Amino acid sequence: xxxxxxxxxxxxxxxxxxxxxxxxxxxxxxxxxxxxxxxxxxxxxxxxxxxxxxxxxxxxxxxxxxxxxxxxxxxxxxxxxxxxxxxxxxxxxxxxxxxxxxxxxxxxxxxxxxxxxxxxxxxxxxxxxxxxxxxxxxxxxxxxxxxxxxxxxxxxxxxxxxxxxxxxxxxxxxxxxxxxxxxxxxxxxxxxxxxxxxxxxxxxxxxxxxxxxxxxxxxxxxxxxxxxxxxxxxxxxxxxxxxxxxxxxxxxxxxxxxxxxxxxxxxxxxxxxxxxxxxxxxxxxxxxxxxxxxxxxxx
Numbered sequence: 001x002x003x004x005x006x007x008x009x010x011x012x013x014x015x016x017x018x019x020x021x022x023x024x025x026x027x028x029x030x031x032x033x034x035x036x037x038x039x040x041x042x043x044x045x046x047x048x049x050x051x052x053x054x055x056x057x058x059x060x061x062x063x064x065x066x067x068x069x070x071x072x073x074x075x076x077x078x079x080x081x082x083x084x085x086x087x088x089x090x091x092x093x094x095x096x097x098x099x100x101x102x103x104x105x106x107x108x109x110x111x112x113x114x115x116x117x118x119x120x121x122x123x124x125x126x127x128x129x130x131x132x133x134x135x136x137x138x139x140x141x142x143x144x145x146x147x148x149x150x151x152x153x154x155x156x157x158x159x160x161x162x163x164x165x166x167x168x169x170x171x172x173x174x175x176x177x178x179x180x181x182x183x184x185x186x187x188x189x190x191x192x193x194x195x196x197x198x199x200x201x202x203x204x205x206x207x208x209x210x211x212x213x214x215x216x217x218x219x220x221x222x223x224x225x226x227x228x229x230x231x232x233x234x235x236x237x238x239x240x241x242x243x244x245x246x247x248x249x250x251x252x253x254x255x256x257x258x259x260x261x262x263x264x265x266x267x268x269x270x271x272x273x274x275x276x277x278x279x280x281x282x283x284x285x286x287x288x289x290x291x292x293x294x295x296x297x298x299x
Contacts, residue, residue, distance in 0.1 A: 027053055027125055031149055035121055036074055038092045039149045047082040048145055053125040054112045060119020063155050067103035067114060070213065070236045072154040072299050074098070079140065080125060080147040088139055088146075096211040097153055097299045099238035106131050109148065122150045153299060156213050158234040162294040164199030164262030174198060174264055174292050179231045182217050182292050184224040189288035194266040195253035198292075201260020206298040208242025208255050213297040221266075221288040227281045236296055247272050254295060263293045 027048065032040040035058055065071050074097050076090040091098040102113060108130030116122055126146040134142050159178075166176035171185035176199075206212055213236050217229040230237050239246045242255045249271040253263055267289040269275065275285040283289070 027055055027123065031057060031121075031123060035119070036151050036153065038074075038090070039076060041076075041078065041085075041147075041149065043078075043080065043082075043085045043147075045082065048080050048125040048147070051127060052108050052111060052130045055123050056116065056120055057123060058119070058121040060117040060152060062118025062152075063157075064115050064117050065102050065113050065152065065155050066157065067110075068158040068235055069102045070156045070238060071100040071102050071113060071152055072097050072156070072211065072213065072238065072297070073100055073150050073152055075148055075150040078147045080145045085147070095209065096240050099211065099213070101235060106146075108146075109150075112148070113150065113152070116152060118152050118155050120152050122148075122152065124148045124150070154213075154297060156236045156296055159231075160236050160296055161215055161231075162199065162201060162260050162262055162296065164201075164260075164294065167196065167198035167264065169196045169264050170194055170266050172264065172266065172290050174262075180217070180262065180292050180294075182219055182226065182290065184219050184221055184290055186224070189221040189268070190266055191268060193249060193252065193268055193271045195249070196264050197257060197261050198264050199262040201258040201295065203259025204298070205256050205258050206241065206254060206295065208251075210241060210298045211238050212241050212254060212295060213238045213299075214293050214295060216291055216293040219290045220283060221290055225282075227283065249289075249291070250293075254293065257295055259295055259298050261295045263291075263295065265291050265293070267291060 028044045030042040074091050077088050078085050079088055108126030112124040128143050131146050136142055161178040163178045166174045170190045173183045175181035215230045215236050219226050242251055249265050249267040253265045272289050277283045277285040
């Protein structure tokens, strides 16, 4: 659960061979560097040919990307104008991979990525009609052609879960299974922050600064009401932990937890949204929250 929403300018194993210096097929440019590392790009003179152009520089052996998956990727994006070809966005500049919700991306990106396998490096020249259209974000013009290099690190499908066990904490009960049930008791909540690993996974421990892929459900204690649940939509969400990007409670409870774990936490206002609350979710500044979180992966 993000404390503040940081939206990237442009809004996913097996590692294939290095692709240093590979020609990019019909796109007539060269992309260098190994899979998962910042690429080098040598653009040819002039602008790209009209229409969406996609090439696969390295083919992975992992799962294919499907609509509604969350793809974890490393990527760079340029405006391909035949002059500066300036960089406009990059996951490398933020220090962690990015999460791409497949099926909700730019039309050109969705077409370029769906069906591609984890471990693949994809390049795509995206014309304006397959990009942002008439209303691009700041820094991009409506007629700009975009160029992406995308390394697909992971894919997390709709409904993914650790299928962990249940348990209780401070009277809050969680059932086990693929989608945990969360029940908040009547009465006043505890004043202090509390967290408990209900089911400990077998993966590596998460680290501060990583992008963590989760499924979660959150409730407001005083009203015993669920206010947010990724299981309802089926699509996992990814957050960077350990740097203040998420609630203080999530940083405290999720850093150092093994991947594959299910975590329950009781979150007083000081560890949640603070005195301002979160009106969009009906959360007051005095509300204590409850979260159950499945830690699916960390990058």
